[in-house]
Amino acid sequence: MPPRRRRLGLALSALSALLAGTLLAPAPGAAAEPTDYTIDVETAGSGATIDDSMYGVFFEDINQAADGGIYAELVQNRSFEYEAADNPGYTPKTGWDTGGTAEVRDDDGRLNARNRHYLALGAGASATNGGFRTGIAVEEGKTYDFSLWARADGDAPLEISLADGDGALGAAQKVTASGKWAKYEAAFTADRTSATGRLTVKAGGTPAAVDMVSLFPRDTYKGRANGLRKDLAEKVEALDPGFLRFPGGCLVNTGSHQGYDEGSGWERKRSYQWKDTIGPVETRATNANFWGYNQSYGLGYYEYFQFAEDIGAMPLPVVPALVTGCGQNKATDDPELLKRHIQDTLDLIEFANGPATSEWGAKRAEMGHPEPFGLTHLGVGNEENLPDEFMARFKEFRAAIEAKHPDITVVSNSGPDDSGTVFDRAWQLNRDNDVAMVDEHYYNSPRWFLENNNRYDSYDRNGPKVFLGEYASQGNTFGNALAEAAYMTGLERNADVVKLASYAPLLAGEGTVQWEPDMIWFDNTRSWGSANYEMQKLFMTSTGDQVVPSKASGTPATSGPITGAVGLSTWATSAAYDDVRVTGADGGELLADDFAAGDGKWTQATGAGSWAVQDGAYVQSDEAAENTLVTAGDTGWHDYDLKVKATKKSGKEGFLVAFGVKDTGNLYWWNLGGWGNTASGVERHVSGGKETMLQDATKIETGRTYDVEAKVRGRSVALYLDGEKWGEFTDDKQAEPFRQVVTRDKATGDLIVKVVNAQESAARTKVALGAGSSPEATAEVTTLAADPAAENTADARPVKPETSEFDGVAENFAYTFPAHSVTFLRIKGA
Template sequence: MIAACSVLAAIPLFSPAADVEITVDVANPSVELSPHLYGLFFEDINFAADGGLYAELIQNRSFEYHGVNGNDPAGRDMHPLFAWEKVERDGARCLLEVSSDSPIHANNPHHAVLRISKPGSAGIRNLGFDGIRLDDGARYDFSLYARVSDWQGPARLDVVIEDANGKVAGTAKVEGIGEGWAKFDTEIFSRLTSDVGRLIVSTPGQGTLHLDMVSLFPQDTWKARKGGLRKDLVETLQNLNPKFMRFPGGCIAHGQGLENAYSWKDTVGDVAERKPNWNLWGYHQTYGLGYFEYFLLCEDLGMAPLPVVPVGVSCGFRPPQQAVPMEEMDGCVQDALDLIEFANGPVDSEWGAVRAGMGHPEPFGLEFICIGNEPHDNELFRERFPLFVKAVREAHPDLKIIGTSGLGWQIPIYDLMAEQEVYSADEHYYESPEWFLGNVARFDSFDRSKPKIFIGEYASKGSSMFNAVAEAAYLTGVERNADIVDMTCYAPLFGHAHHSQWNPDMIYFDKRTVVRSANYHVQQMFSQHKGDVFLPNTVRRARHHAVATVAGSVGFGSWRTSVEVEDLKVNGVAVDPSLWRSRGGQFLGEGSRWSQTDVAFEGALRLSNERYAGKTVAYTLRARKTGGDEGFLIAFGGNNHDDTYWWNLGGWNNSLHAIEQIHSSGNRQLDQKPGVIESGRWYDLKIELGPGNIRCFLDQELVHDVHLDPPPVCLSSTLDRRTGEVILKLVNPTDDPMEASITLEGVGRVDPAATLFSLSGDRSAINTIFHPDRVRIEESDLEVGSEFDHTLPAMSVQFIRIKRQGASPESTAGG
């Protein structure tokens, strides 16, 4: 069953062979699409930064690794010499250790010490991130900090890159090492290709050698910047045409605890003086990719930067949750204000001077700031969040504040965002593809007087073609509601093919290969062919077919409430709930009245043993809430507790009534309306089930009227003002081809040669390192008219760009 994908209306007659009939009103554009509707979310998860986007080839270059929560995701114990080995060649003898005496900087307290007792060729070897990628003919920038004491012999370092068998790929020398810390730079040319290369730094001298910040970068980085970003990964981002980037997370923003929270000030300035950190995904961050580099990447790709500011509470999903005492919150708030100064402040301001000193005197033009990341709904957050809003508004009234709605499509903290009148609220959810298909119309009923919606993290729990199609269908509903949905970004962005803690991810990579998932291709299609304004459309089935009535058991329940129900009847016949089966909760019966008294249970449910079927089924009862946070659940159409429908009254902190289909793979919402259930008040409830229809009445008033036989095709239609093109975005989430008859109203004549972009593939197809193109976008020509027929392949996403003849660019209407 596929949820409604478009508003239904009366439309002209079409080809008798059509499965669906589509009309697009080109002459009457509706809502403007946000110029920054599609963007990126970057979090250092799955080794997305070090070992990924950040092109450094040396792992643990400053000897700051230590055991962390969970240690390395691969199960390896982390320590200061992780990824390093001692080298003794040509008769050399030495002792390798780590010291914190006389460091380069207090933020970088550890360094390697080689105590060489017998000269030869003594040194250290780095193994990189599962080996170092070397390419024949490539050049590399090498640097390190070094000093010596009690030294005899040449004050020289020999630098070698070699493969795993010891075959030398390239060499360089560093000379003039003295007794004080100094930085040394050189270049190495590789004469062979390997994925398991090694770097060796050795010396023929004798005495004590101190080394730190040992670094090796390919010169072929993004924009050829020294110490820069991996070129192919940035190009993959660039091809998404992103208009914003939210960074640096995600859960790492708030941290495992307060000590582990992300501090942007630790990530700017000289990389040798940045303060590295471990993240809650179980590995270390050098912060070579820090806030300056994030801002610079945004500038490079034309993205609005969206920095995420922690709000003085640790990640609520990693107990025990910690919070900065309220009397110490001024420092946290000042960090946020200082960040704004770093981005936009003049060069004579404290933090603007830091930015200028890093080579960027011009402001970055920060327009948005994100406050908080999917926090739990508790007093710790509710007390602290308004402090940031007040301070930012007073100091920077033109800055747009993006708040957070918490985790889950139920957006539990949206009320606080509305109270604080933020620009938009960031919502996160990871649901089944069925949920996305069932919620295409989710935003149709959102209150336009409340903050805009930023879908800051979402994914459909998979990387198959079906997942991508479901997400594409959902985005058609986003574009239809672009007046309230302002920004969207898939998450997570990157996943290392061999070191991922989270799946799915939009882009997978190893040392040489970049895999664009099916989900990536959907994001690319929508971002590259967004258009500027939505064109109203209708989609309806063209062929008549019988639709069944929802059949199954009935029941009642609660969600964090205690409830009472009585006078349960199906088709006017009283039913006896004493024979029903329960899932959780505490159900007590007395005569015709039943109570669920466990106020703490989420989803207590009691279903009948008997299944009810027929052309029509009417289910009536009376119910009241006696305690708790929400309302009550009226179940119907059930096969079991994990496969049923329910009418959720007073859900989502007693703010909405909704019809949901419950399934083990995830809930899908069929309709929702604002609504509150009062405690102690009896309500008369009625559910009418007819062929393909669900009608719900509350105190004789119709609240929901849901049709379960929607069109099998989802559509977004937009206008590109610059080119004057109509863009049709068609999604067929079924396993059958669909014949569509399409009419463009108010368009006049069109160029018969249109461009078709198609994403199609087997329902279960997944792009992998070994098969990166099982799902891909194909471009072709298509003959069209103001009326034309078109076949949509099964399980497909197709975009059609149609040129209007005689329409001038920048036009906003058909004509």
């Protein structure tokens, strides 16, 4: 997931307007009249086969999803390894309060070469850890296992206590350290429940060195030591995922590509490397996380493989390709480093699949799993913006893997977006090189998902298969989930092309969020599935094995011309604008501004940036500010020409010229010199989300004045740069609110009729199963229905499935699907 697409959660009112207001809303105060539809099912027909692995989950350590999340460790910074490289506010004592003489040291007295820092406690000194977020959470009657590594000259008693503001949470424990580094253990049984506990280690009369201070609930998922937080793991398991993609997206291949070097230490901002994450936890490295914190690797590759096995999912690891993605456009040209990473990948396959007698299979067996994990798919790279450089390296990875492991499917990718120059070039290279599977990622508005149900209808059936590894509609409301559900009917219909799909991201800790939306939310004591989770769970647990051909009528189109005011903006750039002119299609002048009289015609919509008239031009001078939109004109304007002179003065990108501006979340802008000045494109913003309408490789020169022109006619726009036509598009796709797909469960013979109705009105529908289908009269019904603005929270769950029965099934029958709903009808005997 690229960092430029930052937290784009939708305003509830805006989303409600999208799904209710623009899609057949009733007149104010009036009840919505049902809309009539038909669904014709070829019950005897057979469509694409749906693999058991089609729907899965994507785990990335983002939003504190691992440490402080699904990894059950309760102590933050347990090995004193936090540094400013992880986060500018970090020190080795972050998470700890110390009393007396307590010094973090990095010297030859350390626990081991990878666990560099340790805490030296003087006589009577103490160190107290407050865990993650609000404190250490414990539950009355539950047992918590404590451990630490310590050394001392002579016997050094250490008192371990667990308490909150109201006093002790269990009986204090004592261990006595003596001599060289050794592991010491104790256990607490909580006397009462608390969410604000703090763990203290206090030295007696003898100094001691301590490291790897740990507290784990004994009641982990599957009861495993060094295990997973039970409620979170069980919510993932309840999805019945077909695969588990790990260990992430951006964190996999960003940063430097340096390996571990005992002679010179290790670079913290290196890419994720699996060998750092296995073996005893006290010997695993920590690393700076791409998302601005530290990752301990306590949750490592062995644990990922084990979790995939526990939930019955296919493991799908992703390794770095030595081409950075996620906005960091660099490629490493070091043949020896490439060779080492390829060998590391071969070693990974051996770790997963090799016999216990092999070098890396033996390491897996030593960790407790002598049998192979059964790896079949492996991804190389993530969201690279340099498709040619990526493909050159991908081919070397693939050749080496196929030479030794021809049964492994090696997965490529198509960059960070659903379209554009990078996407097109990446797909061309993937096709030209006969790639088996391509990982697509995109985060778009709900409207985009409603408009693009047929995206994969036109994909080459004989070309590379699609792994839709990351997608979401930029919000956690039920309206977002409805749009995603409508899109998922298209994924299933095209299951011969889309072989794998996973919503992303999976987990988010309340108060520690870098990205929204997310599927499962949690705090220290509770977890809850979002509306999107409930939708995904419905599809994932009732997928079926084969598509049954079906057709449905559509909703009458209701669209007018592109309307809106005009705007100017910048992104991490200083730019100057002059001679803005807007004329109607008839030539009449709507706006003319050379800024001789100041900037009184313009409204600064976002409050960002520093705008002022300078030397006869309108200048935004803050090159650090992002999205500095100013607007002018009438939101009712349509069919007009916008002309402006634009000059980049300094900064990372170019300039942004907007049209069709309704408000800050609903507009189009021509992004010239965007994406780090690597490309230019038109982006449509709907209710705060955005997607690219068209794109090319145009870059913007600093100091050069460009003539920018946009001609808006109806739903079509033509764009001109310095008098030459740059591109054009027509935004006339129907945001269809009524979508369906039918699948068959081969084990039972049941038909599963899945219908999404993402509009204000009920869908009164005639369903034809075909002559001779002979279904049983009673169908099992599962329905998700709620207000489109509804969100599940820690305290309320308005979006949840309801089950019922319908007794009117026949070869031809009628069913009314509620407004704002997803309905699964399981029909027997058809």
